[in-house]
Amino acid sequence: MAHALEPQAKTLTEAQGGFSYGLISDHDPRMRIVMACVFAIVTVSLSTIPALLTALATSIGLLLMSRLPIRRTLKRMAMMDSFIIFMLVLLPFSMPGDAMFTVFGFAASWQGLWKAVEIALTANAAILALMVLVGTMEPVTLGHALHKLRCPEVLVHLLMFTIRYIEVLREEYLRLRGAMKIRGFRPGTNWHTYRSFGYLVGMMLVRAIERSERILAAMKCRGFSGRLLLLQDFRMTRRDHLFAATLTAVCVGLLCLDLL
């Protein structure tokens, strides 16, 4: 995940940006989560190239609607592709079928190539829709929406704590790295680097545990009884129903296109 972040970029706050994301962010978060799941499941079940291309076009349409920074979002998507590129490149060679060409005596098959294209289209269409529909939420709103969708309460609490402390701990990490740098530390492929990073991780964890003890004490002091009261309320408006209906219709259309 780190590959997508520039050194000075904020971890999660960068994702939320702090301004309204056009036509998507006004909709009910619960509906967006459910629709992102529906869309992902439908996309994964598609198996023909035209249907998958339409699914990707739908995701790109959602991206344009959302007013997310297009270049950065697509760059993130490309980052994910760089993870799977090896697998995709290997597929034509490992799947038996009609020979396309040979490299060093290994035959590449058309079937393998199409399979690779299919996976790439599915993965990109599903993740782009998710990033547009759910990734544009405030992380805290995601927690509230999951709670309203009847996720286990403890899991939602864990999510809220994690979201709350990622930024705090990242600042601590940058502070420690700054302290290392000021003492002339330059990472390289050597034992000293590995030992220093190991101590850095260890120190971060020890401090994190001690911090969590202080947090717990402070929360108990304020009457924490194991429940966080999540007060945010959501309401489905007519626009939400319309949006959900349209996206559902698109999903049904995709399934029909796939069967043709």
Place this chain on the structure above:
Amino acid sequence: MHIVDGALANPVVIGGAVAAAGGIAIGLKSLDLDRIPTAGVLAASFFVASLIHVPIGPSSVHLILNGLAGLLLGWAAFPALFVGLLLQTVFFGFGGLTVLGVNTVNIALPAVLTWMLFGRLIARGSPVHGAIWGGIGGAFSIAATTGFVAVSLALSGDAFLPAAKLVFFAHIPVMAIEAVLTGFAVLLARKVKPELFIKVATS
């Protein structure tokens, strides 16, 4: 490490989701009032630790540290690592929504296994003794994770076998790095806060 949507066969995806739900349920049961903040802060710190790039030759790898997460959290590593993966998927676009279950199992089950196998060994003896077991645990968890990733790919079709093997062999340097770093992290934690692992090993 992240498997994406569309790559795996449906039975693998569904099996992964069911197994992940089971693991998360066990983990959540072990989280009482006093441990929720600890698990949350640790989940956040593992999220941040995975931002650290460790140079190796001309390239660099980012840390996973799921072994260390298991050693500190036990079964609670399951929901904690799930939360991390969920945030990564939603806000950074790594992995995929339908394969979230498989990815959770691939990362969190090795963490829990590491805790079961090495948890007590790390808390015993001298700090250096604990650090050596920590290093072995760190390498084991990455080996198990890559093994699980390879198995999930191989179960989805023979065509993925070369990719599965490639994933495994490409991660051997990562195993070495994680082993050394986990070892030193345990060494420091044993010296600075000796009671840390004892509490986890006995809980």
